[in-house]
Amino acid sequence: MKQTLFITMAVVLLAVAVPLGVLISAQVRSKSSQKDARGSGQDNGRQAGDYRVSGPFTHKNLTIFLIHGKNQIEGKSFLTLQEALEQKKVVVYETKEVNELSIENRSDQDIYVQSGDIVKGGQQDRVLAVDLIVPPKSGRLPIAAFCVESGRWNKRGGEKVEVFASSAEVIVTKDLKLAAKSAQSQGAVWKNVSVAQDKLSENLSTRVNSSVSESSLQLAVENKKVQQTAAEYTTALSDVVKGKHDVIGYVFAINGAVNSADVYASSELFKKLWPKLLKANAIEAIAELQKDLKFEPATDDHVLNFLAEAERSKASEKEVTERIDLLTREDDNNILFETRDRRHKGAWIHRNYIRK
Numbered sequence: 001m002k003q004t005l006f007i008t009m010a011v012v013l014l015a016v017a018v019p020l021g022v023l024i025s026a027q028v029r030s031k032s033s034q035k036d037a038r039g040s041g042q043d044n045g046r047q048a049g050d051y052r053v054s055g056p057f058t059h060k061n062l063t064i065f066l067i068h069g070k071n072q073i074e075g076k077s078f079l080t081l082q083e084a085l086e087q088k089k090v091v092v093y094e095t096k097e098v099n100e101l102s103i104e105n106r107s108d109q110d111i112y113v114q115s116g117d118i119v120k121g122g123q124q125d126r127v128l129a130v131d132l133i134v135p136p137k138s139g140r141l142p143i144a145a146f147c148v149e150s151g152r153w154n155k156r157g158g159e160k161v162e163v164f165a166s167s168a169e170v171i172v173t174k175d176l177k178l179a180a181k182s183a184q185s186q187g188a189v190w191k192n193v194s195v196a197q198d199k200l201s202e203n204l205s206t207r208v209n210s211s212v213s214e215s216s217l218q219l220a221v222e223n224k225k226v227q228q229t230a231a232e233y234t235t236a237l238s239d240v241v242k243g244k245h246d247v248i249g250y251v252f253a254i255n256g257a258v259n260s261a262d263v264y265a266s267s268e269l270f271k272k273l274w275p276k277l278l279k280a281n282a283i284e285a286i287a288e289l290q291k292d293l294k295f296e297p298a299t300d301d302h303v304l305n306f307l308a309e310a311e312r313s314k315a316s317e318k319e320v321t322e323r324i325d326l327l328t329r330e331d332d333n334n335i336l337f338e339t340r341d342r343r344h345k346g347a348w349i350h351r352n353y354i355r356k
Contacts, residue, residue: 030178051263051307053251053300059236061295062285063256064278065303066240067249072265072347078112078133080272081119081167092164093140094122099186100128101145103162105138112269114350115181115337116171116280118218119164121156125149125218126164127171129180130320131339131350141321146180146189149305151215161197169221172196172283174259176217177354182335193217199287200226222282233282234275241274249351250274251303252281254288256295258306261353265341271347310334312354332356 055065084090089107101119105111108352113132118125129144148171155161171177173196179188197220200208208226210219220226243248248270262277264270313329313336320326323343329336339350 014244029137053303055240055300055303056253056297057237057240058297059233059308060285061255061289061293062233062237062281063253063298064237064240064281065251065300066244066247067251067261067263067296068246069246069248069263070246071248071267073344073349074266074324077109077271078272079107079109080269081111081113081117081128082276083272084111085165085167090134092119092143094162094164096123097143098124098147099145101128101143102140103132103134103138103143104140105134105136106267109134110135112180112349113143114170114273115352116177117167118169118171119145120166120168120218121159121164122161123153125216127176127180127217130326131322131337132321133341133349134136135323143272146186148176148189148193148218149213149216150190150193152213156213168276169218170280171217172221173287174284174354177260177352178335178356181337181352182229182330182354186298190215196220196284196287200283203286203289204229226283226350230279230282233277233285237282238275238278241271247271250277251306251353253298253302254281254285255290255293256297258302258355259284260355261307262353263351263353265347265349306334306355310336 018063052068053065054068057064075186079089081090084107084130090111091104092335093102095101111134113128113134115131117128117130118339119128124147126145127148129146132143134141159165171180173192176189179185179192197209200220204225206222206225208220210216214218243349245267249261251261252259310329313331313334315327315329317327323341325340325342327338327340333356335354335356337352338348340346
C-alpha cells in the first residue's frame with residue numbers, strides 16, 4: 001500500500017516539475033533575447049560602472065557611442081578656449097620657445113583648455129599639450145605646447161606674430177595624441193603631422209598641404225576638400241546628442257576598431273566641445289578610409305571592455321599646476337588621462353581614453 005502511494009506521489013510531482021521547468025527555461029530564453037535586442041539597438045542602455053552607453057551611430061567608417069552619466073561638478077560653467085578667444089577674454093602669447101607658450105585669462109570665469117587644442121598664428125601653429133583650468137584674472141601662466149608646423153618661424157600673412165588668434169581645431173589622429181600626450185616628443189608630432197597630411201591627400205585625391213605653409217597641420221585641416229568631406233560626417237552625426245541631457249561624453253570607432261573616448265565633468269562642457277571633437281574624428285576617419293575594406297562594426301561590448309580595461313591599468317599622478325593634477329593609467333593596450341581639479345575636492349574634469 002505504502003509503495004503504491006509513493007509511486008503515485010512521484011508521478012504527480014514529475015507531472016508538475018516538467019512543465020514548470022519548461023516554463024522557467026522559456027522565461028530565461030525570453031529575457032536573454034530581450035537583452036540581445038537592446039544590445040544591438042541605438043538606445044541599448046548598457047551599463048558599466050558609473051556610465052551607461054548608447055549607440056551605435058554610424059556614418060561610413062566612423063561610429064559613435066554616447067556615454068551617459070551624472071555631472072561631477074554641479075553649477076560650474078567653464079568657458080572653452082575657443083569661446084574665450086572669440087570673446088577676447090583670453091590671450092595666448094608667443095614666447096619664442098617652441099614647447100612653451102603663456103596664457104592669460106582676463107575674464108571673471110574659469111577657462112578650460114584641453115590638451116590637443118591647436119592655436120593658430122604666432123611664430124608657428126602649436127598644439128597645447130595639457131589640460132588646464134585658467135582661473136579668472138590669472139596673469140600670464142606657462143603652458144606646455146608642441147609645434148604642428150615645422151617649416152615656419154616668422155609672421156604669416158596678416159596674422160599677429162606675438163599672439164595666437166584662434167583655436168577652432170584639435171589634433172586629428174590618435175597617433176598625434178599619443179605623440180603629444182604620451183611620448184611627449186616633438187619629433188614624433190612632426191612625423192605624425194606629415195603622415196596625416198599624406199593620408200588625407202591620398203584619400204581625397206588632392207594635395208591638402210597649403211602653399212602658404214606646407215608643414216602646417218592647421219592649414220591642411222582648413223583645406224576646402226577636407227572641410228567639405230568632414231562636413232558629410234558631422235552633418236550625419238552631430239545631432240545624436242540633441243535632447244539627451246545626461247550625455248557627458250562619447251567613444252568612437254574607425255573601421256570597426258575602438259579608437260578613443262572623451263568624458264567630461266558635465267554635460268554642458270561636453271556639448272560645448274562636441275562639434276570640435278566630432279570634426280576631428282571625421283577628419284581622422286577620412287584619413288583612415290579604405291574603400292575596399294570590409295570590417296565588423298564595433299559593438300557596445302567592445303566599448304565597455306575598452307573603458308573597463310583602461311580604468312584597471314596601473315596609475316601614476318603628477319601636479320600640472322597648483323590647481324590641476326593629472327592621473328595617468330597605462331598598460332600595453334590602453335592609456336587613460338584623467339584631469340583632476342583640487343578646488344573641487346579632486347573631482348575629475350576630463351577623462352581621455354586612447355586605444356594604443
